[in-house]
Amino acid sequence: xxxxxxxxxxxxxxxxxxxxxxxxxxxxxxxxxxxxxxxxxxxxxxxxxxxxxxxxxxxxxxxxxxxxxxxxxxxxxxxxxxxxxxxxxxxxxxxxxxxxxxxxxxxxxxxxxxxxxxxxxxxxxxxxxxxxxxxxxxxxxxxxxxxxxxxxxxxxxxxxxxxxxxxxxxxxxxxxxxxxxxxxxxxxxxxxxxxxxxxxxxxxxxxxxxxxxxxxxxxxxxxxxxxxxxxxxxxxxxxxxxxxxxxxxxxxxxxxxxxxxxxxxxxxxxxxxxxxxxxxxxxxxxxxxxxxxxxxxxxxxxxxxxxxxxxxxxxxxxxxxxxxxxxxxxxxxxxxxxxxxxxxxxxxxxxxxxxxxxxxxxxxxxxxxxxxxxxxxxxxxxxxxxxxxxxxxxxxxxxxxxxxxxxxxxxxxxxxxxxxxxxxxxxxxxxxxxxxxxxxxxxxxxxxxxxxxxxxxxxx
Amino acid sequence: xxxxxxxxxxxxxxxxxxxxxxxxxxxxxxxxxxxxxxxxxxxxxxxxxxxxxxxxxxxxxxxxxxxxxxxxxxxxxxxxxxxxxxxxxxxxxxxxxxxxxxxxxxxxxxxxxxxxxxxxxxxxxxxxxxxxxxxxxxxxxxxxxxxxxxxxxxxxxxxxxxxxxxxxxxxxxxxxxxxxxxxxxxxxxxxxxxxxxxxxxxxxxxxxxxxxxxxxxxxxxxxxxxxxxxxxxxxxxxxxxxxxxxxxxxxxxxxxxxxxxxxxxxxxxxxxxxxxxxxxxxxxxxxxxxxxxxxxxxxxxxxxxxxxxxxxxxxxxxxxxxxxxxxxxxxxxxxxxxxxxxxxxxxxxxxxxxxxxxxxxxxxxxxxxxxxxxxxxxxxxxxxxxxxxxxxxxxxxxxxxxxxxxxxxxxxxxxxxxxxxxxxxxxxxxxxxxxxxxxxxxxxxxxxxxxxxxxxxxxx
Numbered sequence: 001x002x003x004x005x006x007x008x009x010x011x012x013x014x015x016x017x018x019x020x021x022x023x024x025x026x027x028x029x030x031x032x033x034x035x036x037x038x039x040x041x042x043x044x045x046x047x048x049x050x051x052x053x054x055x056x057x058x059x060x061x062x063x064x065x066x067x068x069x070x071x072x073x074x075x076x077x078x079x080x081x082x083x084x085x086x087x088x089x090x091x092x093x094x095x096x097x098x099x100x101x102x103x104x105x106x107x108x109x110x111x112x113x114x115x116x117x118x119x120x121x122x123x124x125x126x127x128x129x130x131x132x133x134x135x136x137x138x139x140x141x142x143x144x145x146x147x148x149x150x151x152x153x154x155x156x157x158x159x160x161x162x163x164x165x166x167x168x169x170x171x172x173x174x175x176x177x178x179x180x181x182x183x184x185x186x187x188x189x190x191x192x193x194x195x196x197x198x199x200x201x202x203x204x205x206x207x208x209x210x211x212x213x214x215x216x217x218x219x220x221x222x223x224x225x226x227x228x229x230x231x232x233x234x235x236x237x238x239x240x241x242x243x244x245x246x247x248x249x250x251x252x253x254x255x256x257x258x259x260x261x262x263x264x265x266x267x268x269x270x271x272x273x274x275x276x277x278x279x280x281x282x283x284x285x286x287x288x289x290x291x292x293x294x295x296x297x298x299x300x301x302x303x304x305x306x307x308x309x310x311x312x313x314x315x316x317x318x319x320x321x322x323x324x325x326x327x328x329x330x331x332x333x334x335x336x337x338x339x340x341x342x343x344x345x346x347x348x349x350x351x352x353x354x355x356x357x358x359x360x361x362x363x364x365x366x367x368x369x370x371x372x373x374x375x376x377x378x379x380x381x382x383x384x385x386x387x388x389x390x391x392x393x394x395x396x397x398x399x400x401x402x403x404x405x406x407x408x409x410x411x412x413x414x415x416x417x418x419x420x421x422x423x424x425x426x427x428x429x430x431x432x433x434x435x436x437x438x439x440x441x442x443x444x445x446x447x448x449x450x451x452x453x454x455x456x457x458x459x460x
Numbered sequence: 461x462x463x464x465x466x467x468x469x470x471x472x473x474x475x476x477x478x479x480x481x482x483x484x485x486x487x488x489x490x491x492x493x494x495x496x497x498x499x500x501x502x503x504x505x506x507x508x509x510x511x512x513x514x515x516x517x518x519x520x521x522x523x524x525x526x527x528x529x530x531x532x533x534x535x536x537x538x539x540x541x542x543x544x545x546x547x548x549x550x551x552x553x554x555x556x557x558x559x560x561x562x563x564x565x566x567x568x569x570x571x572x573x574x575x576x577x578x579x580x581x582x583x584x585x586x587x588x589x590x591x592x593x594x595x596x597x598x599x600x601x602x603x604x605x606x607x608x609x610x611x612x613x614x615x616x617x618x619x620x621x622x623x624x625x626x627x628x629x630x631x632x633x634x635x636x637x638x639x640x641x642x643x644x645x646x647x648x649x650x651x652x653x654x655x656x657x658x659x660x661x662x663x664x665x666x667x668x669x670x671x672x673x674x675x676x677x678x679x680x681x682x683x684x685x686x687x688x689x690x691x692x693x694x695x696x697x698x699x700x701x702x703x704x705x706x707x708x709x710x711x712x713x714x715x716x717x718x719x720x721x722x723x724x725x726x727x728x729x730x731x732x733x734x735x736x737x738x739x740x741x742x743x744x745x746x747x748x749x750x751x752x753x754x755x756x757x758x759x760x761x762x763x764x765x766x767x768x769x770x771x772x773x774x775x776x777x778x779x780x781x782x783x784x785x786x787x788x789x790x791x792x793x794x795x796x797x798x799x800x801x802x803x804x805x806x807x808x809x810x811x812x813x814x815x816x817x818x819x820x821x822x823x824x825x826x827x828x829x830x831x832x833x834x835x836x837x838x839x840x841x842x843x844x845x846x847x848x849x850x851x852x853x854x855x856x857x858x859x860x861x862x863x864x865x866x867x868x869x870x871x872x873x874x875x876x877x878x879x880x881x882x883x884x885x886x887x888x889x890x891x892x893x894x895x896x897x898x899x900x901x902x903x904x905x906x907x908x909x910x911x912x913x914x915x916x917x918x919x920x
Contacts, residue, residue, distance in 0.1 A: 018819050172661075173665055204664070205633055205636075205638050219506075238506075270730040277807075285808060285817045286817070293837055300804075304841060307792060321785050326775075332908075333771055336770070348735070356478065365518075373753050377753055377756060444796070448792075
């Protein structure tokens with residue numbers, strides 16, 4: 001089959017990326033205060049795409065859109081919106097529009113929506129819910145943040161163990177308010193403890209008289225409400241779960257988590273890791289100058305401290321440098337290469353810990369491998385570096401010194417890169433958060449010390 | 461509800477992480493050559509957990525496990541196995557075990573399994589398939605790697621537009637070989653073009669006489685077989701899709717992609733980004749020394765080049781340093797802080813591009829924000845750094861020079877961090893792959909040049 005070059009079939013509604021042209025039309029409709037034109041532009045869009053448009057607008061036109069779109073503003077748009085903008089947008093919504101918008105959301109989406117809002121806004125949303133939904137949401141909020149209890153939806157389809165396919169289908173036909181998305185019928189014992197689940201596909205494909213208990217899917221796994229959401233995302237990804245029942249401390253069914261929520265968590269966890277590795281914590285692309293500054297500064301301050309430490313090491317060798325200024329020219333090479341090699345093994349290690357591929361059972365193998373890679377890469381880089389340096393400066397000594405210092409620093413870098421995150425993980429600290437600074441501090445200090453120390457001993 | 465402290469309910473089968481005790485038992489069973497004990501240990505496990513055990517074993521015991529477990533070796537284990545070990549494990553399997561193992565897999569899993577294998581192994585697996593499956597797999601393989609065509613499964617449930625709920629249920633009951641996992645019945649026109657889909661939940665909850673066309677789900681979106689898998693993962697995450705029909709260039713239905721595959725791709729894409737940012741390309745935790753070295757060395761060689769460039773800049777100021785050796789002590793501070801600030805804005809930018817939050821429509825706003833953050837953070841850090849430096853060295857001049865150089869470098873760092881990935885993306889280069897070196901090269905060169913250049917002008 002030939003590869004087709006025709007445009008993306010979804011491009012008529014903007015494709016998978018933001019449609020700039022539509023954004024321009026939206027801006028013009030807002031400027032003109034033309035609500036009819038705005039509704040015509042937004043109505044055909046998926047809530048996620050409307051959220052994208054909101055994220056692309058400045059504060060004022062954003063509030064104007066919320067006001068002008070009015071009753072068209074669906075609760076799903078709030079769910080899709082970047083957390084940093086939710087407070088703002090909720091604040092701009094008329095109370096009756098907000099009430100209408102949140103009433104259609106599943107309980108897990110309401111929980112996700114309100115957990116980061118201020119108390120008055122939380123109250124406004126809770127008040128808009130039906131009594132039953134409000135209880136469900138408030139109960140979810142009793143679980144700690146970032147646990148399965150916050151992720152789960154209360155809406156689910158449950159059947160007793162003795163039912164057959166026909167009974168399950170009749171039960172579902174009789175209930176108009178089934179969850180928007182569900183993939184399993186959960187089987188519970190008389191004490192509401194889940195004992196298995198049956199996929200809808202299997203129910204469909206068996207005769208009405210088949211017992212549900214005979215169709216139970218072997219992927220069945222329960223999740224504790226108190227479990228960390230990161231564990232939940234891991235379990236879904238590892239075991240290819242589509243949905244999983246959530247149980248309380250007494251093993252009783254309290255909700256269900258579906259894969260789309262697990263996928264969103266996986267995405268967030270990755271984001272957190274990658275941003276933490278770069279020392280930017282919770283940064284968001286849409287943050288303002290002040291928030292961005294506040295998030296990045298602490299890390300730079302730490303860095304200023306570690307840089308001062310490296311300077312202190314160099315200061316010990318001022319006389320050496322004074323005697324041979326070329327050392328100042330060459331010393332950053334050893335430190336920089338060490339920092340990069342350290343970051344390489346650090347990143348592989350942090351990823352391995354996050355994916356559970358690196359465990360206590362194979363840590364030593366990985367550490368040995370890293371040490372060997374440090375030795376080999378050190379030698380491979382040191383030989384040409386040493387030779388070229390010796391040639392340029394016309395003496396063998398300086399080449400030997402830089403080569404030896406580089407080998408030492410690359411071995412230290414490899415070991416620091418693999419061992420620091422492992423130790424931090426053991427201590428209960430997120431290795432992505434703090435490893436980077438530790439590793440580059442080690443490679444800077446060792447790099448300068450090895451190079452200048454060897455030079456002081458050998459060359460001066 | 462009190463937070464429960466009881467152990468994870470799944471801990472009896474090893475919880476969500478590798479069970480070290482079981483691994484020890486497996487090792488002993490392998491040493492003893494005790495196939496019965498091995499089967500007893502492995503049979504209760506999910507294929508993903510057996511794959512984890514294989515990944516934790518060295519080459520020899522790994523092959524021993526494959527031989528000893530024999531017919532118990534399920535095709536799913538191969539699918540779950542890290543790609544770097546598949547060739548090895550497939551090679552260790554007896555041909556009849558391999559044939560049996562792959563016969564139960566869905567077509568997308570077979571494609572994923574064989575696309576990275578050598579031709580003889582590919583042939584062995586293709587030969588084991590039924591004629592129909594073989595055609596399906598070979599057809600998927602005609603699509604380029606990393607496209608939707610490779611991800612999709614051929615197994616799906618399709619209904620013509622005029623069917624009602626009863627006809628769909630009867631059709632599914634009549635077909636014993638329904639896909640393992642499916643969530644929608646796809647509705648097609650007479651030319652096999654998908655026009656909508658109905659979730660199984662909605663089919664379940666409506667009477668037999670309801671027309672399928674009236675139950676169509678508005679999340680419906682088709683995906684082109686030629687579309688990049690990264691786009692596919694994005695669409696699933698963005699639109700909360702559970703499954704999506706795949707169409708060829710003529711809009712005809714050729715397969716379906718399910719969310720678990722999209723989640724796996726999302727995970728891989730993140731992995732790729734985070735590893736590329738650290739300059740370790742396709743590294744895998746389980747690679748041997750030689751492969752690891754080969755993957756990391758190129759980046760270190762590039763780095764050696766950029767470090768040499770920085771050294772060249774310093775070399776221009778040898779006389780300045782000779783006159784004032786303390787400059788050598790202080791100069792890495794300016795360069796390091798610039799490198800870190802640059803990495804911060806780089807990482808936020810690369811993430812923003814990956815998540816499509818950063819687009820041409822808001823790029824200028826982000827660039828302005830970064831520049832402002834550079835100015836502010838530069839000033840906030842430069843003032844105390846300048847004062848302390850002036851105090852330590854007893855002259856105002858050196859403090860002013862380092863403060864001014866730091867502000868300059870942090871502004872340059874912020875701009876380089878945001879603009880380099882944007883330009884690379886425009887040029888069609890993965891910004892995660894190459895940005896890091898560019899940015900730190902810029903901050904090193906500018907940092908050394910600004911500091912030493914100002915010092916040469918002002919202090920000497």
